[in-house]
Amino acid sequence: MSRLDEAKTAPLSGSLGTLVSGLDLRKDLDAATVAELRALFLERLVLVFPDQHLSPDEQRALMRHFGEVEKHPERPRVLEDSDEEVVIITPAAGVSAVWHCDYQPDFLPCGICSLNMVETAADGGGDTIFVNAYRIYESFSEPVKRLLDGLTAIHRNTGNAGRNRDEAWFPLVGTHPETGRKGLFYSAHHVQDFVELVPEDAAMLLARLQQLTQKPSFSLRYHWSPGAIAVWDNRAVQHYVVPDFAGSRLLYQVTVSADLLIPLPDYEAPSESDRAVAASEIAPR
Numbered sequence: 363m364s365r366l367d368e369a370k371t372a373p374l375s376g377s378l379g380t381l382v383s384g385l386d387l388r389k390d391l392d393a394a395t396v397a398e399l400r401a402l403f404l405e406r407l408v409l410v411f412p413d414q415h416l417s418p419d420e421q422r423a424l425m426r427h428f429g430e431v432e433k434h435p436e437r438p439r440v441l442e443d444s445d446e447e448v449v450i451i452t453p454a455a456g457v458s459a460v461w462h463c464d465y466q467p468d469f470l471p472c473g474i475c476s477l478n479m480v481e482t483a484a485d486g487g488g489d490t491i492f493v494n495a496y497r498i499y500e501s502f503s504e505p506v507k508r509l510l511d512g513l514t515a516i517h518r519n520t521g522n523a524g525r526n527r528d529e530a531w532f533p534l535v536g537t538h539p540e541t542g543r544k545g546l547f548y549s550a551h552h553v554q555d556f557v558e559l560v561p562e563d564a565a566m567l568l569a570r571l572q573q574l575t576q577k578p579s580f581s582l583r584y585h586w587s588p589g590a591i592a593v594w595d596n597r598a599v600q601h602y603v604v605p606d607f608a609g610s611r612l613l614y615q616v617t618v619s620a621d622l623l624i625p626l627p628d629y630e631a632p633s634e635s636d637r638a639v640a641a642s643e644i645a646p647r
């Protein structure tokens with residue numbers, strides 16, 4: 363019997379997210395429970411476990427059930443004695459009030475991310491909004507999907523000095539390595555151009571994607587309580603921190619690596635010479 367049978371699960375919105383209560387994550391999870399949690403996670407993209415109050419080590423142990431924990435050597439944001447695996451999130455480091463996915467220091471996307479809410483903002487602000495990238499893709503017509511299927515997104519690092527490079531290119535559309543579901547890898551804050559589009563077309567598509575990212579019906583707005591931990595699939599979900607709070611709060615973040623979206627079979631990555639031409643024609647706007 364899985365320990366998930368004793369827990370309560372409830373959807374957090376129509377588009378994504380499930381609340382899992384009554385499961386003590388400080389106790390070891392058996393294989394059957396992990397398998398059920400992973401299946402639920404892949405279906406719902408965000409799992410939130412309230413009232414857990416995990417230590418950073420317990421958070422790392424939980425995340426090892428989802429993959430290999432990544433290092434984020436971005437001192438001073440990393441927790442001492444955590445093998446560079448636990449990132450400290452406080453308002454002093456800035457509030458991520460932009461729609462984005464998380465990236466590793468080498469500017470590859472993180473696979474699966476977790477946030478452990480230690481101390482909430484006293485004024486009740488600081489919700490996190492998650493948006494389902496499958497819903498964005500599926501909202502387009504078939505002709506537009508065919509266009510998107512051939513595009514290479516240019517991701518630009520904006521202001522994070524802890525990253526080793528400033529630009530990365532990924533197919534905009536791919537299939538999820540575990541579910542085979544087709545969707546976008548899209549981070550509104552970082553995707554700033556497309557290799558195959560002229561600037562006017564790229565600007566129009568970016569505006570449309572940004573508009574859809576903010577569509578309430580594709581999203582989940584989660585209001586934190588102390589001790590809650592959220593785990594999300596960073597390959598299919600963007601997130602945004604609502605900057606409506608003042609004063610202190612504290613979260614720990616731990617991420618694990620996971621395979622990226624698989625390019626579509628007929629996707630052709632731009633050649634080196636195409637990249638050079640595109641790089642010279644597409645200037646940051």
Ligand SMILES: [Fe+2]
Pocket residue numbers: 458462463464601
């Ligand atoms: Fe983030």
